[in-house]
Each structure stands twice: as structure tokens, then as C-alpha cells.
Amino acid sequence: GQSLEQPSEVTAVEGAIVQINCTYQTSGFYGLSWYQQHDGGAPTFLSYNALDGLEETGRFSSFLSRSDSYGYLLLQELQMKDSASYFCSPEAAGNKLTFGGGTRVLVKP
């Protein structure tokens, strides 16, 4: 079976740092993907962790610990345009993305 947990909502101010945690249970785990979705928009790929450790892509970083079935997405120097929903998705055999409820990030001025 598969399970996925993320906080439902996070609120922060512009310039702050936000960490979105993700715990998962997936058989045949390959890696963890992160996607962003603005209201009314399509999901957009942010990052992928195949190995343990931190991957940095500009203001966004993603971390994975395979032994803990845990990852996080770190959003730094928050901007208003970062207000969106963020989804972690474990990748497993069959190459299928599965989305949970996601984390809604609200950035306030």
C-alpha cells in the first residue's frame, strides 16, 4: 500500500523560510518528487531526490532520508508568487506520480 502525509497549510511572510515536511510509505520506492500548483494552474515540477541528502535549486531545496521515509521542501526568501500548493510524490515502479492533498502555502506581505 501507499500513504503520504504533508501539513495541509502553512502561512508565512515575505522573505521568510518555510519547510514543508513529507512522510511516505511506498513499496518499490525510487525517489521523491516535488511539484508546485497555483490555483487554476497545472502542476509544475520543482525537484527530485533519488539519493539521501539535499538538492538545491535556487531558492528551493529538497531533502530526502530514505531510511526515515521522509523528505522536505525548503522555500527560502519567500515571495508573494510562492503562494501555491506544494505536493510531494514518491516515485515507485510503474513510473506513476501520486498526489496527496498537498500543502497550501500562503505568503503574506
Place this chain on the structure above:
Amino acid sequence: EPEVTQTPSHQVTQMGQEVILRCVPISNHLYFYWYRQILGQKVEFLVSFYNNEISEKSEIFDDQFSVERPDGSNFTLKIRSTKLEDSAMYFCASSDPRSYGYTFGSGTRLTVV
């Protein structure tokens, strides 16, 4: 930057009618997908397609649904007899096993009345 193109962007159809949603995946991608998102809910997997056949499908993807890659560029989702509960945003996506991440199209908003 290459993108996945979906047409139409909006479609309104009467209950019981057939609809075909169209997608042009990124040209060198090998895996194709359909997802849907009912308003206010999470994105749900419908079907994945590889090497001209369905590789996986969800419980949602029942006999009313079918997919086709009629030529080298298009990827279509057909709903044979639409129901009110089929109203949703339908996203097409494609991926390349040599790189990470899926690329999603901007979606088709289907409204069944």
C-alpha cells in the same frame, strides 16, 4: 522551453455525450499520462501510456474512458458517455526516462451539464 499542449482549454458538454480531449506531449518523451482534478480536490491519476499501450490505470479509468495515440504526436482521452461527476480539469503530462519530472499541460476544463 518544450511544452505539453492541450486542446480545448474549456469544453462544455451535455450528459451522455462523448468528448475527446487532445494533447500533444513533448516530442521526445516516451511516457504519457492523464490526470484529473475535480474542483477543490487533489490531482488524481487516471492512466499511463507507454510504447503504444496502457501501462497502468486507476479505478477511475473504467470502460467509459479510453486513450489513443493516433499518430506520432497526439495523445487523446475519450470519455464515451459523460456523467455530471466527470466535470473536472483534465491534465495531460509526459515524461522522459532520461530526466526527472513530468511536464504537465495547462489542462482542459470539462463541464458536464
